[in-house]
Amino acid sequence: NAGVTQTPKFRILKIGQSMTLQCTQDMNHNYMYWYRQDPGMGLKLIYYSVGAGITDKGEVPNGYNVSRSTTEDFPLRLELAAPSQTSVYFCASSYSVGTSGSIRYNEQFFGPGTRLTVL
Amino acid sequence: GENVEQHPSTLSVQEGDSAVIKCTYSDSASNYFPWYKQELGKRPQLIIDIRSNVGEKKDQRIAVTLNKTAKHFSLHITETQPEDSAVYFCAADDSFGNEKLTFGTGTRLTIIP
Numbered sequence: 001n002a003g004v005t006q007t008p009k010f011r012i013l014k015i016g017q018s019m020t021l022q023c024t025q026d027m028n029h030n031y032m033y034w035y036r037q038d039p040g041m042g043l044k045l046i047y048y049s050v051g052a053g054i055t056d057k058g059e060v061p062n063g064y065n066v067s068r069s070t071t072e073d074f075p076l077r078l079e080l081a082a083p084s085q086t087s088v089y090f091c092a093s094s095y096s097v098g099t100s101g102s103i104r105y106n107e108q109f110f111g112p113g114t115r116l117t118v119l
Numbered sequence: 120g121e122n123v124e125q126h127p128s129t130l131s132v133q134e135g136d137s138a139v140i141k142c143t144y145s146d147s148a149s150n151y152f153p154w155y156k157q158e159l160g161k162r163p164q165l166i167i168d169i170r171s172n173v174g175e176k177k178d179q180r181i182a183v184t185l186n187k188t189a190k191h192f193s194l195h196i197t198e199t200q201p202e203d204s205a206v207y208f209c210a211a212d213d214s215f216g217n218e219k220l221t222f223g224t225g226t227r228l229t230i231i232p
Contacts, residue, residue: 041225042208042222042224048219090163104151107153108153108220110162110164111162
């Protein structure tokens with residue numbers, strides 16, 4: 001298993017440009033997440049998905065969009081890049097069972113990250 | 120939603136001594152409390168987790184304790200080694216209506232040889 005893979009590893013964008021960060025997992029996990037990590041800071045949740053066709057906003061969704069057309073893929077779209085989006089982006093996945101109010105969580109596996117700079 | 124606070128933000132420990140990192144959470148319905156280790160330039164990786172039906176869990180030099188009444192949990196690392204130097208994150212699940220984890224702000228642990 002490759003686990004969680006992300007592309008690209010590094011990217012420099014100009015203000016106003018757009019790009020898509022790719023994330024793929026081969027562990028048949030139902031849950032997928034996008035986090036951003038600013039220098040010296042913790043992980044902030046951007047968007048998450050509990051299964052194909054279902055996405056929801058996290059703590060810092062503004063300026064981003066996601067889609068989940070398959071179990072394996074969870075791309076993150078930046079439409080109009082801004083310097084405030086300079087960060088390291090991590091995708092993660094996990095397998096959790098149950099329904100809202102009674103969910104058994106399991107380990108989140110993280111991808112290697114994408115370092116994005118917006119100038 | 121869940122709020123997780125983590126202390127201290129930085130911690131320096133002499134090699135061989137113990138290190139303790141503490142977290143508090145706000146949602147009394149939370150049931151899952153993982154700890155992640157992130158080495159410099161690397162991805163976070165799970166080192167230990169605990170569920171609400173257990174008060175303590177150990178894995179070699181690492182242990183986690185949970186006090187549900189007080190809503191806090193702690194990471195204990197004994198006989199610290201240089202390779203323990205990293206940033207450690209605690210997290211708690213957001214049980215009702217939100218299928219996600221809330222992370223603490225991290226503790227940078229430095230082991231002094």
